[in-house]
Amino acid sequence: MNLNPSHLNLSRYEGCTITGALAVSAFIPDALTVVHGPAGCAHHNLSLLHATLLQQDRLFLPPVFSTGLREPDIIFGGEDALQRTIERALERKPRAVCVISTCIAETIGDDTDAVCGRDWGVPVIHLHSSGFLGGSFNEGFVNALKRIAGLVPPAETRDGGxxxxxxxxxxxxxxxxxxxxxxxxxxxxxxxxxxxxxxxxxxxxxxxxxxxxxxxxxxxxxxxxxxxxxxxxxxxxxxxPVGLQGTREFLRAVGEACGSAADEAIAAEESLQDELSAEFADLDGEAISLSPFGFQCPEFSLLSEVAEAIGLRIDPEGTEIPVPFGAPVGTAGIRRMLHQWRRFLHA
Amino acid sequence: MKQIALYGKGGIGKSTTSANLSAALADTGLDIMQIGCDPKHDSTRMLMHGTWIPTVLDLVREKGDERISADQVVFKGYRGIRCVEAGGPEPGVGCAGRGIIATFQLLERLDALHGDVIVYDVLGDVVCGGFAMPMREGYAQEIYLVTSGELMSLYAANNICKAIARLSRRVRSKCALGGVICNSANIAEENVLVEEFARRINSRLIAYVPRDRIVQVAEINRQTVIEYAPDSAQAGVYRALAAGVLEITNTDLTIPTPLEMDELESLALEFV
Structure with a gap:
């Protein structure tokens, strides 16, 4: 399970920074994304995004522009191509443009910041994404969030939730x-x-x-x-929130941070969690083993906590259960996971 | 076909030496081509009587590389020497090294690389893989280092030796060091110093070019010394250099053994 962000862990901590940046910028509906590099950088990363979401039955193909750099742009510099592509994107009247730079743009020293920094009328945000400088999907993702935070002006009040x-x-x-x-x-x-x-x-x-x-x-x-x-x-x-106890602790932490009492909410959540053992009583006494798929880490206390709450035994001889790809979120996530376990146990 | 490349520190006189070498070679009746591989594009100017010829990369920028023909990039200068300037991006943008690679690929496609001798005049420092292009893919097979006796000039020449030694480890590498040309900076015992440097890097001094005012006078008259003052002593020096280069055969070529910086410094100290 992917709670440990080590580089051995998961593709999220490998892969290309562009995909990470695109996984942020593509989700601002009134912004447009420009990938400053050869056409393939945009194509490949957008395809990956599209295919990943399609696998989840979500049809989503955000408009992404490419500066389509070719050899002359590399020799003479790609800033003109970037300027033209930003102009082309602005014809569609976006409220902001995210420019994702690539390895080659950084290698030849294009001053992407300077081009983005011109007075375009709307924010044009440079998301640094040259993978050869180190980093992965996750760095691209985090850097994009940081840069897009530049769209946020300071606020006078803190009453927004x-x-x-x-x-x-x-x-x-x-x-x-x-x-x-x-x-x-x-x-x-x-x-x-x-x-x-x-x-x-x-x-x-x-x-x-x-x-x-x-x-x-x-x-x-x-x-x-x-x-x-x-x-x-x-x-x-x-x-x-992750885990049964973790979800209750989450409620307490949020309550403390927001200055509101959480005891009642925690008690209500605990009884909701107690209902799980009744709902999955048919699993009581069954044996499971956790299969890491060869790369996920099965040493995860959440899974044994859930197993114990339901009365499941963890035993190498038990029915093989795949370790979830991401930790289930909250009580509802655990409930969905238990449904899956039931399907494996009763298959 | 003999393909040679001159490398050396910026401002050391590579272009002057190259142009006079080409002119002297052409005087012997050989078919010569000179290719300037420096974004400053001033290699062939004296051969072209002061004309700045359009560079390959200027044309690529204007027309795209699909619509360029050989006669648009190859210009005939003194005694029919075919002159080409690679050119490059505006200073401070883009990638000049990639420009050199693109130029060579274009010249190859246009079938423009032919003649008895091709002289490549290359930017001072082999700053990236692109500027090593003339040494790669079997283009220039003989490298000549142009240097004075000044330490930083020797330092630059020594760095180029590192590039040659590195490239020579590649399986299909055909490039090796032909020799060292001393272009004098009027330093006492300079020829002895450079000769010793050449020996220590496993090479030889093939010419000593003294400093002579005639070089500047010819340049002001937009000509090589060979053309402007064929009877001058300096013209004789360049003709001797040409003869020396023509005499170099494959068995004379060496893989250089670059010096460490402290070796280079102690060598220079011996001649202070």
């Missing part, structure tokens, strides 16, 4: 995970302010600084949490 930061736009259960967090916040009588960045417009994003707390999708986004803490004095929580 809770910001959700760095949702994994490409993960299968992205909406279910958000809904679970929103449900838990609702139990505490708190609202979501801005989803940074998932299907929020440039105007929506500008309300970010009015949020009273930032909840990060996962601990790997801590640099972003610290960034906003410094920029807007917003506290942050490092990740979405």
């Amino acid at each position: 809770i910001n959700i930061v760095g949702e994994k736009n490409l993960e299968f259960e992205v909406e279910e995970n958000f809904e679970e967090v929103a449900r838990l916040l609702g139990v505490l009588d708190l609202d979501v302010n801005v989803r940074f960045v998932r299907n929020e417009t440039v105007d929506d994003i500008s309300r970010f600084s009015a949020g009273c707390l930032n909840i990060l999708r996962e601990p790997a986004l801590d640099p972003i949490g610290r960034h906003f803490q410094e920029a807007f004095a917003q506290p942050y929580l490092s990740g979405f």
Whole structure:
């Protein structure tokens, strides 16, 4: 399971920075993305995005422009091509343009910042994405979030509710995970302010600084949490709720951060969790073994916590259960996971 | 066909030496081509009587490389020497090294690389893979280092030796060091110093070109010394250089053994 952001862990911590940047910029509906590099950089990364989402039955093909660099642009510099492509993108009247730079643009020393910094009438944001400087999907993703934070003006009040930061736009259960967090916040009588960045417009994003707390999708986004803490004095929580006890602790942490009592909410959540053992009573006494698929880490206390709560034994001889690709979020995530376990056990 | 490349520190006189070498070779009746491989594109100017010929990369920029013909990039100068300038991007942008690679690929496609001798006049420092292009892919097979006795000039020549030694380790490498040309900076015992440098890098001094005012006078008159003052002593020096280069055969070529910086410094110290 992917809680440990080590480089051995998962493709998210490998791969290309461009894909990471695109997995952010493509989810601002009124912004356009320009990939400053050869046509293949845009094509390949957009295809990857498209194919990943299609696999989840989501049809999504955001408009992405490419500067389409060719050999003469490499020899003479690609800044003119970038300028022309930004102009072309602006014809569609976007509220912002995200420029994703590539390895070759950085290698030949194109001053992408200078081109983006001209007075274009709307924000043109440079997302640094040359993979040869180090980094992976995750760095591209985090850097893009940081740069897009530049769209956010300082706010005078902190009454805007809770910001959700760095949702994994490409993960299968992205909406279910958000809904679970929103449900838990609702139990505490708190609202979501801005989803940074998932299907929020440039105007929506500008309300970010009015949020009273930032909840990060996962601990790997801590640099972003610290960034906003410094920029807007917003506290942050490092990740979405994970595990039965973890979900209750999440409620307590949010309550503390927002100055609201959480005891009642925690008690309600605990009884909701108790209902799980009744719902999955048919699994009581069964034996399971956790299969890591060869690359996922099975040493994960969440899984044994859930198994114990339901009365499942973890035994090498038991039915093989795949370790989930991402940790299930909240009580609802655990419930979905248990449904899956039941299918394996009763197959 | 003999293909030679002159490398050396910027401002050391590569272009003057190359142009006079080409002119002297052409005087013997050989079919000569000179290719300037420096974004400054001033290699062939004296052979072209002061004309700045359009560079290959200027044409690529204007027309795209599909619509260029050989007669648009190859210009005939003194005694029919075919002159080409690679050119490059505006200073400070783009990638000049890639420009050199593109130029060679274009010349190859246009079938423009032919003659008895092709002289490649290359930018001072082999700053990247692109500027090593004349040494690669079997283009220039003989490298000549142009240097004075000044330490930084020897340092640059020594760096080029590193590039040759590195490239020579490649399986299909055909390039090796032909020799060292001393272009004098009026330093005492300079020829002895450069000769010793050449010996220590496993090469030989093939010509000592003294400093002579006639070079500047010819340049002001937009000609090589060979053309402007054929009877001068300096013209004789260049003719001797040409004869020396023609005499170099494959068995004379060496893989250089570059010096460490402290070896280079102690060598220079011996001659202070």
